[in-house]
Amino acid sequence: MSHTAHIRSHRKPRRSASTIAMRTGVAGGVLSTLAVAGASGAAHAAEPVTQTLELPTLTADLAAQVAQSADVTQQAAASYQLQAERDAAAAKAAKQAKADLAEAKKKAEEAARKEAAERASRAAERTTLSASSDTGSSTGTGSSTSTSTSTATGSAAAVVSFVQAQVGKAYVSGATGPSAYDCSGLVQAAFKQVGISLPRVSQAQSTAGTQVGLDNLQPGDILYWGGAGSAYHVGVYVGGGMFVGAQNSSTGVVERPLSYDPPSGAVRVL
Structure with a gap:
């Protein structure tokens, strides 16, 4: 017996043919699977991805609401x-x-x-x-002072008494009494008390008698403002430097001093 007969051989034992064939089949299957998967992955990678969005359909009700909203916005x-x-x-x-x-x-x-x-x-x-x-x-x-303090007598006194009794009554254009007067209406009414008929308007009354100076006045004289024959206002001198006249709608019939509104001239009828 050889001295090396008991030593194992260093060479690996041979596999059986069936084992080798099975392993070869498994490996082939794995490789085929990998190949198919790779091909499939490559196909998917190469194919573009398309995403489709579905828009809502514009129904009749929705269109009406949109139109109504637009009208409201326009009205606002x-x-x-x-x-x-x-x-x-x-x-x-x-x-x-x-x-x-x-x-x-x-x-x-x-x-x-x-x-x-x-x-x-x-x-x-x-x-x-x-x-x-x-x-x-x-x-x-x-003799302005003496005439202004003279006392009226007779017809002059009656005229003076009448016009002073009308003080406080209203001024109305065209009125001749008894509750209201204008300037010439008051003068005409006063002289009517003593039986003297005077013209109706101030222009004519300013020339109805004898012209006298303002420094020689006597009670009962007719005073006028403006020119003789073209006077725009008249009144009656009552003595004491005073006169009575239907001035205007604001004052009515008043008694005032001559200095309040100095007249332009005077005429004497009595």
């Missing part, structure tokens, strides 16, 4: 525009009213200044007239 816009136009018009009107008010205030102030100037002018004229009357009395050239 029109309403806002109308309101804006109204606001602009109101602002313009307010601005114009403010300007008109300022203009009216300016005119009122100018009228007030003008009236004040006219009053001052009349006051100066009255002062001058009073000074002239005083001068005439002291020099003996006139």
Whole structure:
């Protein structure tokens, strides 16, 4: 017996043919599967992906709602525009009213200044007239003071009494009494009390008698404002430097001093 007969061989034992065949089949199947999977993956990778979105169908109800919403929006816009136009018009009107008010205030102030100037002018004229009357009395050239304090008698007293009794009654253009008068209507009514018929209007009454100077007045004389024959106002001198006249609708029949509104001239009927 050889001395090496008991030592195992270093060579691996041979596999059987059946085992080798089975392993070969399994490997082949695995490779086939991988090949198919690879091919399938490559096919899917190469094929583009398309996504389809389905839009909702616009039904009749939805279209009506959309149209109604558009109408509401249009109406709201029109309403806002109308309101804006109204606001602009109101602002313009307010601005114009403010300007008109300022203009009216300016005119009122100018009228007030003008009236004040006219009053001052009349006051100066009255002062001058009073000074002239005083001068005439002291020099003996006139007797304004004596005539202004004279006492009416006879028909003159009746005329004076009548016109003073009408003080406080209303002024109405064209009226001749007994509850209201205009200036010439009062004078005509007064002289009618003593049987004297005077013309109806102030222009004619200013030439109805004898012209007398304002520094020689007597109670019952007719005073006039304006020119003789073209007078625009008349009254009756009642003595004491006073006269009675139906002045205007604001004052009615009043008794005032001559200095209140100095007359232009006078006529004597009695």
